[in-house]
């Protein structure tokens with residue numbers, strides 16, 4: 001899965017219901033769903049509509065309802081991540097509590113660890129010149 005600013009729309013367009021860990025459930029007319037799935041979400045859609053209700057909505061109407069739900073699911077995950085973003089380790093632990101995709105989480109963790117030393121540094125031209133000279137061994141052009 002990947003995420004960008006239009007993910008909520010694209011997942012809805014393909015009738016995919018995002019869970020709070022951003023895994024998804026395809027909504028199909030010939031599949032019965034547990035009502036506990038949507039009742040676990042507190043969004044404006046799920047407080048009124050179950051996944052079984054969504055199955056039989058007109059595709060356009062279902063897509064709009066899924067857009068709203070998916071937007072809230074993504075927003076909630078990012079708010080959760082932000083609350084636990086004090087350090088790469090803290091974020092890794094928080095993500096592992098809600099998702100078991102250790103490979104992807106470790107990729108995020110390793111990336112954050114690589115950029116962590118730059119967190120409180122003013123990345124000025126002078127800083128970049130010094131860093132470049134230290135790493136490359138000559139002046140930056």
Ligand SMILES: [Zn+2]
Nearest residue numbers: 041043046069
């Ligand atoms: Zn919802």
